[in-house]
Amino acid sequence: MAELGHEVVGVDVDPNKIAMLSLGKAPFFEPGLPEILATGMASGRLSFTSDISQVRGAQIHFVAVGTPQKKGENAADLTYVNAAIEALLPHLGDGELVAGKSTVPVGTAQRLAGRIADAGSGAMLAWNPEFLREGFAVQDTISPDRLVYGVALGESGAAAKALLDEVYATALSKDTPLVVTDYATAELVKVSANAFLATKISFINAMAEIAESTGADVTQLADAIGFDARIGRRFLNAGVGFGGGCLPKDIRAFTARAEELGRGESVAFLKEVDSINLRRRQKVVDLVVESFGGSVFGKRVAVLGLAFKPDSDDIRDSPALDVAVQLKGLGAEVLAIDPEANSNAARTHPQLNYVSDVDDALTGAEAVVVVTEWKQFRELDPVRVAGLVSRPFVIDGRNCLDPVAWRAAGWTYKGLGRP
Template sequence: MRMTVIGCGHLGATHAASMAEIGHEVVSVDIDESKIAILRSGRSWFHEPELDEMLARHVASGRLRFTTDFAEAGEFGEMHFLGVATPSMRGRDDYDLSQVFSAVRSLAPYLRRPCVIVGKSTVPVGTTEAAQALVRELAPAGDGVDVAWNPEFLREGHAVRDTLRPDRIVVGVTSTRVEERIREAYRPITDAGVPMLVTDPATCELVKGAANTFLSMKISFINAMSDVCEAAGADVTQLADALGLDPRIGRAFLDAGIGYGGGCLPKDTRAFAARARELGVDHAVDLLTAVDRINVSRRERVVEMTRKACGGDITGRRIGVWGAAFKVGTDDVRDSPALDVAARFHALGATVMIYDPMAVENARAIHPELGYADDALTAAAEADVLVTMTAWPEFRAIDPNAVAEVVNRRVMIDARNAVEVPDWHDADWTLHRLGC
């Protein structure tokens, strides 16, 4: 199939390369010429495992092209995927859909024959209907252009696998004609055993937000239990292990710590609550507001633990920070709890030195006032407190005796339960953990 992908961010670039991988001819469009130039060279402008290899392979073969020309895209594609960003609105919790509708306005005037526009972005209920009305108004092909929705379920660090081997594909359509075309597009994936669930557009639009808010709720639940464990003298990790053995609950997302961040869970939880408020579903708003409040409180909890470890005041103290990315496996620092807490340390008068194996440059771009190191030991050098805030495997593998030789005090706040506790205790470290 000849298809286009509008938007060359984490979602769009990965989807474009993956569609080429399963045999389609793909043209991907973005208005950012610098991103297009990098992608044309066969590599990505962000870190994502396996993606560069796939980009290089299909750019070289000619199956995948990148352009800034919407006319080229409109003339080329039988199916057009929308993979643009839907960030939170400035000063509000709602999704900012300006990029979605801008993409539709830019593409629609060049749609002169029947085709399908398939939205991938995370959006509120009613977006498919609004996009369809706009297309009918602007596209020369008129009623021949259908709009459907097909939300992504990508995890950063696993985006290629989640596109080519997802646990499910969900599609919201209004006709069997559109359903058949989308089934054709995904046939190599569904033939491999991936289930496709076809719904109405409203249900489909709710699925992604509901999935992410459920994950957020699970994380906030175990973090609330973490506080209970601390008060009761219990161990939240053992509690989570016991809960996780119940097949109705499962162990995933039951890791207590500094809370969730990134470009999806915080945004989607708040936006879902905002839409529920508009719909008058107050009990859903109450639940999701509590989830968000618990999550945000974890950051201040780590600050308080660090302040207490310094005798009540961190002014003038040197704090080593291990981790800046919002999670392991990515260089993404959007709404990163680690980076936010590091900035709070700095605002309270501490000297902060950060190390992250992938995210240092992205962190520096947002918080140039903080210090950055090229390795874990340099970040820990002369530290009064060492705080682990992203659970990179190298932090678990590091020798606590080697770290002890460079710090001022053997005190660690393990905000991600990321290190081997017995090893650090054996090396005479004072180790503080959330939920223990």
């Protein structure tokens, strides 16, 4: 927002995060973020604080806190959203706008709008979901593919739209599509988009399961059906499945909310989407175990990748980290490496052996598992690294390697859904 020319104050309850940001240091890895963070700080338009009173006088208050999965349940935990709204209430003024960014169950915005109205400040609420992709979040903020405003009816809705139009003036001047709708639809846009993407990924992984039983090649299958404009090739990459802080917990929360509304049957298929996704993680582990004749105890396994996707250090619900931890639990000596996620993974799973150089992970390995498709893993020279391992066996958990080249270099290559 500062990059777009606005005066911004960022508020968080974590003093360590505020201290890092105030020094111009990003608290997580995101390409392009350190640069625009430095630019924003240098411009004087961007500051950070843990004092919520510093938001007084702001025209718009974006609420962008997490909505994690509740422990022991599928539903979303709205503790942080509710706390953020309650913290804001004493500092809101007439005509100001609270704009929700967080992914919430449908019906949340209407409830929060009532809470803000009851407080009597004269502030308004809009729901303005974010569609940022990790690894591309800066680009997606500066040049979004669409904007969605969920606003109230009447004058307050018109006033909310006018304020948001000012915020997004740059994007709107480039004819970015804009959908102005009600609260419920805006909330559903985000969760339904994530549900669709998760379904598409699990669909091709279900086809991978069929391919594995028939000798078909799921990659060629995806290419063939992807030429159909109604289907498209994107998100049809079979492999170890999706993870991260959005798709898994969002489809579970969507299912839980639908059941609360008495419409559980409408999204019952999402439970199978989730199940297929989790099965693919187990498939990778099973392939490693099978390659050793039924036991990995004491075997040296290199796991390449820990983040749930490349260009991120996010390990939330990461299939890659899950595979590494499962193999360790079965008694394997796991050497794990990720260009950005090692430290995050080590905090939650110190039992793994972490290395910072891929050659160190590969040296003496009896099996290699590629589970996050970082460029440096995709571009490994199979001839060179064959000389490092003690057993040239590789499982391509992302179908990102060239099977012909790896087999020609003497490797036993196993892809997912590939003959």
